[in-house]
Amino acid sequence: MTEIVTPGEVLGNVSEFKAGKGAYVNDNTIYASLTGSRKIVSPLPESLDQRAIVEVTGHKAHGLIPQPGSIVLVRVTKVMARMASVDILCVGPKAVREKFAGIIRQQDVRETEIDKVDMHQSFRPGDIVRAMVLSLGDSRAYYLSTAKNELGVVSAESAAGETMVPISWTEMQCPLSGQTEQRKVAKVG
Known part of the structure; x- marks a missing residue:
């Protein structure tokens, strides 16, 4: 089942996950930076950091998303x-x-x-x-x-x-x- 998330929604904590594409960290909490599907990606076996990566893959129709500094x-x-x-x-x-x-x-x-x-x-x-x-x-x-x-x-x-x-x-x-x-x-x- 794919979970749809929107900007600002909590995806997880840095003790458990690394922030991937479409995600950012603020005060040890990982948030979605775009609307899309929440996905957990397993780390590579040779990776030193064995936390799973949480990312958001946006819908292709999305286009631009305002980012801080834009x-x-x-x-x-x-x-x-x-x-x-x-x-x-x-x-x-x-x-x-x-x-x-x-x-x-x-x-x-x-x-x-x-x-x-x-x-x-x-x-x-x-x-x-x-x-x-x-x-x-x-x-x-x-x-x-x-x-x-x-x-x-x-x-x-x-x-x-x-x-x-x-x-x-x-x-x-x-x-x-x-x-x-x-x-x-x-x-x-």
Whole structure:
């Protein structure tokens, strides 16, 4: 019987297993880094380490999986007081085949004056944001950061329905109405 596992699911302990493909270790616990089948592989007889290897073989249709350190493009779906919920659209330059959820927490929006971050002045639903994957987060969403200059809103629509242009690292302007809106803008170039 094959056991299907998802990212963040516990596969075993390092006292019993070695982490193989599709798995990673955190605090002596082995976790799945992708969705797929959990497989136990016997060690080679000549291997000094006789622990079995636990690995996850992904479905071939899978495509890219966000990893810690990956740069991702996301669409903001909901903005709350302490975080913004997003859907991950691309990992690097490539679109993802399945939907991954992400969260940008208030403390991960920028590097300075973290306590002064206003989520509603940083992001709005529908914004396209360049972010970096911090970690797998909880089982429901990846934790993302926009705390570097080149990370933040890359595309936003104004109330008039126009694509806004960045005019500073905290503001975007509607070319039609001239209205400015607050955002955590990604530095271009």
